Amino acid sequence: MAATRGLGWAGAAALAALLLSPVISLGIAALGGGSELWPHLAAYVLPQAIRDTALLLAGVGLLVIGLGTGAAWLVSAFDFPGRRVLEGALLLPLAMPTYVVAYAYLDLSHPLGPLQAGLRSLLGLSSPRDLPLPDLRSLPGCILLLGFVLYPYVYLPTRALFLMQAGTLLEAARVLGAGPFRSFLRVALPLARPAVALGTGLALMEALNDVGAAEFLGVRTLTVQVYATWVNRSDLPGAAQIALVMLACVVALVGLERLARGGRGYAGSARRNAAVTRRRLSGWRAGTAVALGATPVVLGFLLPAGHLACEAWRRVAGGGWPDTLAVQTGNTILYASLATGVTVVVGLLVAAAPFLLSARAGRALIRAAGLGYAMPGTVLAVGLLGPLALIDSGLLEAGFATVSVGLGTGAALVIAYALRFLTVTVGASEAGLARIPHTISDAARVLGRGRLATLATVQIPLAWPAMLSGGLLAFVDIAKELPVTLLLRPLNVETLSTFLYGEAARGTYEDGAVAAVLIVMIGLVPVTLLLRIDENAVWRRR
Amino acid sequence: MITRIPPYASFDEGGFAVSSLSGKFAWSGLVLSLGLGVTAHAAEVNLYTTREPGLIRPLLEAYTAKSGVKVNTVFVEKGLAERVAAEGARSSADILMTVDIGNLIELVDRDLAQPVRSPALEAAVPAPLRDAEGRWFALSMRARVLYADETLSGLTAATYESLADPQWTGKVCLRSGQHPYNTALISAFLVRHGAEKTEAWLRGLKANLARKAAGGDRDVARDIAADLCEVGLGNSYYVGLMRSGRGGPDQQKWGKAIKVVLPTFEGGGTHVNVSGAVVAKAAPNREEAVKLLEYLVSDEAQAVYANADYEYPVKAGAAIDPLLASLGTLTIDQTPLLEIARNRKAASLLVDKVGFDN
Numbered sequence: 001m002a003a004t005r006g007l008g009w010a011g012a013a014a015l016a017a018l019l020l021s022p023v024i025s026l027g028i029a030a031l032g033g034g035s036e037l038w039p040h041l042a043a044y045v046l047p048q049a050i051r052d053t054a055l056l057l058a059g060v061g062l063l064v065i066g067l068g069t070g071a072a073w074l075v076s077a078f079d080f081p082g083r084r085v086l087e088g089a090l091l092l093p094l095a096m097p098t099y100v101v102a103y104a105y106l107d108l109s110h111p112l113g114p115l116q117a118g119l120r121s122l123l124g125l126s127s128p129r130d131l132p133l134p135d136l137r138s139l140p141g142c143i144l145l146l147g148f149v150l151y152p153y154v155y156l157p158t159r160a161l162f163l164m165q166a167g168t169l170l171e172a173a174r175v176l177g178a179g180p181f182r183s184f185l186r187v188a189l190p191l192a193r194p195a196v197a198l199g200t201g202l203a204l205m206e207a208l209n210d211v212g213a214a215e216f217l218g219v220r221t222l223t224v225q226v227y228a229t230w231v232n233r234s235d236l237p238g239a240a241q242i243a244l245v246m247l248a249c250v251v252a253l254v255g256l257e258r259l260a261r262g263g264r265g266y267a268g269s270a271r272r273n274a275a276v277t278r279r280r281l282s283g284w285r286a287g288t289a290v291a292l293g294a295t296p297v298v299l300g301f302l303l304p305a306g307h308l309a310c311e312a313w314r315r316v317a318g319g320g321w322p323d324t325l326a327v328q329t330g331n332t333i334l335y336a337s338l339a340t341g342v343t344v345v346v347g348l349l350v351a352a353a354p355f356l357l358s359a360r361a362g363r364a365l366i367r368a369a370g371l372g373y374a375m376p377g378t379v380l381a382v383g384l385l386g387p388l389a390l391i392d393s394g395l396l397e398a399g400f401a402t403v404s405v406g407l408g409t410g411a412a413l414v415i416a417y418a419l420r421f422l423t424v425t426v427g428a429s430e431a432g433l434a435r436i437p438h439t440i441s442d443a444a445r446v447l448g449r450g451r452l453a454t455l456a457t458v459q460i461p462l463a464w465p466a467m468l469s470g471g472l473l474a475f476v477d478i479a480k481e482l483p484v485t486l487l488l489r490p491l492n493v494e495t496l497s498t499f500l501y502g503e504a505a506r507g508t509y510e511d512g513a514v515a516a517v518l519i520v521m522i523g524l525v526p527v528t529l530l531l532r533i534d535e536n537a538v539w540r541r542r
Numbered sequence: 543m544i545t546r547i548p549p550y551a552s553f554d555e556g557g558f559a560v561s562s563l564s565g566k567f568a569w570s571g572l573v574l575s576l577g578l579g580v581t582a583h584a585a586e587v588n589l590y591t592t593r594e595p596g597l598i599r600p601l602l603e604a605y606t607a608k609s610g611v612k613v614n615t616v617f618v619e620k621g622l623a624e625r626v627a628a629e630g631a632r633s634s635a636d637i638l639m640t641v642d643i644g645n646l647i648e649l650v651d652r653d654l655a656q657p658v659r660s661p662a663l664e665a666a667v668p669a670p671l672r673d674a675e676g677r678w679f680a681l682s683m684r685a686r687v688l689y690a691d692e693t694l695s696g697l698t699a700a701t702y703e704s705l706a707d708p709q710w711t712g713k714v715c716l717r718s719g720q721h722p723y724n725t726a727l728i729s730a731f732l733v734r735h736g737a738e739k740t741e742a743w744l745r746g747l748k749a750n751l752a753r754k755a756a757g758g759d760r761d762v763a764r765d766i767a768a769d770l771c772e773v774g775l776g777n778s779y780y781v782g783l784m785r786s787g788r789g790g791p792d793q794q795k796w797g798k799a800i801k802v803v804l805p806t807f808e809g810g811g812t813h814v815n816v817s818g819a820v821v822a823k824a825a826p827n828r829e830e831a832v833k834l835l836e837y838l839v840s841d842e843a844q845a846v847y848a849n850a851d852y853e854y855p856v857k858a859g860a861a862i863d864p865l866l867a868s869l870g871t872l873t874i875d876q877t878p879l880l881e882i883a884r885n886r887k888a889a890s891l892l893v894d895k896v897g898f899d900n
Contacts, residue, residue: 044894106757111768112792129769137756215718218756220899228720228894231620233887234648314790382621385628392632407629408616487621491588491614491634494595502617506594507760507780507789 004452008357012365015346019368019419022375022383023247026240033237037229041242045225053208053221055139056146060207063147065200067296068154069192073184074293076162077170079278080286086293087159088531093300094152094473095523097480097497099212100516101149103504104304106216107311109136142217146207148300153206154199156530157431160469161195162188171277180279194434197257198427202373205250209376212482222246223376236382243379250374251367305520311513322511324494329518332495335410336479336522339417343478344471346418347425351433352459355441356451369426372419377483380420384488388412408490416484421474428470432463472526479522496522585611587830591639592622593817598639601846605837611830626654626822635822636831639681642722644729646818647883650677655820660832666839666857670878671816680816680879681838682853685778685872686727687812688803689763694772700805702731702813705773706746714750715762715774719898720890723759723777727813729882729889730875734807737888744896755899760784760793767799777815778802782852782865802869811875815882817853 075087093101108115111128125131135141169191173183189196214221222242230239281289315322350369354362372380385407392406406412436459444454460467482497489498496515503512591598595617602613618625622645626635638649649655650673658676671680688700705714717724732740748755752771759776763784766774783789784797804812819838821831837843844855848863854872855862893899 040891040894044897048897048900106761110764111770112764112795127769135753137754216757218718218754218899224720227620228890232644232720232722232725232890234644234651235887236624311790378620382624385621385624389628389630407625408634483620486617486619487625489616491616493616498617499595501619502594502596505619506596507758507783507793508596511596 004450005357011349012353012357012361015350016365016368018387018415019365019371019422021387022380022419023244023371025386026244026379026383028386029236030240030244031237033235033241037235037238037241041225049220049222049225052139052219053223056143056207056214056219056221057204059140059143060146060150061200061204063143064151064154064203065196067147067151068199068203069158069189069196071151071155071293071296072159072162072192073188074289076159077180077184077188077278078281078289080281080289082290083278083293086290086297088528089297089301090155090293091152091527091530092297092302092305092524093149094156094476094527095480095520096149096301096304097212097482097500097516097519098146098149098206098210099216099482100308100500100504100519101300101304102145102213102216104307105136105145108303108307137217139219142214142219145213145217146210148296150203150206151296151300153203154196156469156473157195157199157428158192160431160466161192193261195431197261198431201254201257202424202427205373208246208250211376211378226376226379239379243375247371247375251371254367254370254374305517308513308516308520312517315511315514322499322514324499325496325514325518328494328496328499328515329522331493332479332497332519332522335413335417335485335495336475339414339421339478340471340475342414342418343421343425343474344467347422347470347474348429348460348467350422350426351429352455355433355459356455366426366430370423373421373423377420377481378487381416381484381487384412384416384419388415388488407488410490410493413485413488413490416488417478417481420481420484421477424474424477425467425470428473429463429467432466432470433459435466436462469530472530475526476523480519585609585827585830587611587613587827587834588634588636589613589615589639589834590622590626590635590637590822591615591617592619592645593617593639593641597851600850601838601843604842604846605834609833609837611834613834623648623652623654627652629824631824633822633824634826636825636827637819637834638822639817639819641815641817642726643680643816643818643879644722644726644883644886646678646680646816646820647880649820654823656823656825656828658821658832658835660836662836663832663839666836666844668856668858671818671856678818678820679835679839680818680856681835682817682844682847682851683814683856683874684817684853685804685812685814685874686723686775687778687781687869688773688805689766689776689781689800690773690803691766691769692799692801694801697773697801697803700773700803701808702727702805703743703808705775705805706743706750708746708750710750710773712750712752713772714747715752715765715771716747716755717757717759717762718755719744719893722886723815724755724775725886725889725893726815726882727775728893729885730807730813730877732885732889732892733877733881734810737892740889741892741896744892744898748896748898760789760796763793763796763800767796775805778854778866778869779852781869782863785865786852804870804872806873807875807877810877811873813877814854814872814874816856816879 071090075083075090107113110116116128116131116133120126120128120131123131169187170183173187178186208221209223211223211227214224226239226242229235229242350365353365356362388407441454441458444458449457480497482501485495486498486501489495496519500512500515500519503515595615602615605611606613622638622640626633626638629635638654640646640649655677660676663672663679667679672678690697719725719728728740728744731743753765759780762774762776765771781797781802784793787794806812819835821828821835825831839857841857841860844857844860847853848855848861848866852863852866854866
């Protein structure tokens, strides 16, 4: 017993060190420079960059919360023709890397692109000059684009929550006379707050850390400034300083949200958890529901993916399949699967750490697990370079000359993926564990089960749907991940996303489009599974 | 037991069953990480590059076919120098290849390059395009040229300075001022004209922008084709890539909607940047690295740079692609590359100061 716990503490300490290592290594880099950059930033950069970043986050936040909770409510509270298809389709934008959507939309929305050309021919106009429309390459354009791609991060957990436990309370609201809109605002939304906060947090960090789309659309966020400082001025210390200040802001914001949520408990009770009884819609109401629900799917997925598919088709019809695609697809699936496995297992242990070790240490570990996602992928990768090299030389000195997990190996890439996306699986496992009524785990403990045994025999069997959905989300994220893969992968290893990026960067878009379509297809498998899991979970509960 | 092997060995001749599967490369990375031993190629050379794989693959395949030496590559974009520095003495990198003189010099400044003495390299690469001590070599050149609406028939010559003139107000499209291609140009301007004049020029240029400074060079051509703007700056090879149809029929239309003028500095020539390479300080296959560099400046390889990538060869007398030749005779500006690299930080800070990208 004691030995197991000792091992647990040692593991937790090692994991905490690994989680903190990129931040420490960036801190060391930041200390390598003076403070001379800051007057320049304060005078010329920060006023604009902070304003644009704040507007971007506020806009994307409102959009993902509105679209995510609205869509989740629509498919949970109402029944209408096509609802089941829509339930799944609403997740589809998850499968698309944001920068690819940005590329596709720039093609589509450009004055020379099909949308405007079609509109002009409809209006009988010949030159783009006769029909000046707002340019997508702007802050509002970037907000719309990111909002419609990132809303599934909110939709997924919120819908799961509505399915699992909102039923009883909503029924009570209905009995007490609240209409559907009122019960959504007053009961469902407050109840869903942890899920909305989790999803919005993920979406906002994606938006904040994005460089591809922002750079493409000309939005000068703080993240873009990190890259200008680092890449264009060879000022790694300065870049690390900005990155760390940003990280501190993110951590503070997340802490504030937790604080604001306070000690409110959201655990379900042991009995009477039920899904919402759906209200049947027909006629124009059903039509409106379909139209509302389909809009984010069309804008966030069908249009850009359709465009990519067309481009890919042109490429394949013209010159056949790029010969390296099979290998790259294999690499993508292999690395994503391995890293997902690691991320799920570690994520579960971290989420259970408050229960397994101690409440305080466990919560600290959970927060540390969020660090990798709270910074831009390239910044994390650069922060990991030192620690990974250190691990290798440590192993070498300790006499393990036969093992190499350091830089330039597949193992290093898997470790980096796990650190980046750990928060996804930790969050999901946490949510799953939190839904288990305390009385059940307590009963197991009172009956003499150890903590680990309780986790394995009582909690995991009850929480697996949430854990698995976290794993699938992590899989999709890893399969489409670019910056960490680009910097840390071994020699001769190309994944679909690095291949796509290489092609897009040199402007041979058709070649890349085939890879983009494959990334989407790989993403579709887990997205489809995600839905099954939720359905099953509800079914089991009933 | 298992032996520690360098991470660049491959499975091609190893008796490892999985190597015949499509996941060969993935397995090599993963299994290597576990330290399983495999047979290595007789001769190999490892290339870390920021150049897109599609651009250099033809060159490397030709080299392997000719020499039998296997070239292992990894395409890294941002952070190449950081990765090699972190790998330190145990790095498997033999050659570091990058674009932009600033990025190239950074490798030398960070002590990641080693001096190379090679008569072949010294004979092929003119002195201004390489380090006197052999720590870096340019392999190809690209000019920063003016893309203009092909209907602007009066426009046959231009200076970089004139792009800030009020006649172009609301008519200029550019990518970000913080992109190395633009930063290098601004840096060259800075070397020629000093900080005050450069700042005024940047403010004028900023005032002339038709849209935010964003996207890529091809977007400049596309936006000119769409009448969003009339002129802009872009790299010379994109013209070849677009007009040849290699980027698809849409890009071909953009390429044909523009005409190209080789602009000059007042009293100078056209701004040229380079792609280049260094031999890594810790190169485990130093000899092979030098041989590959020598190949890259051979007539054969320089012709590939010219014809497949539409770049200007560095080797004196090497032929350039007809598409590129049709742009006009290139007079290279004489501002030393090293000066341009040394001033890029100041140029980048100026871009911030005038709010160029805002």
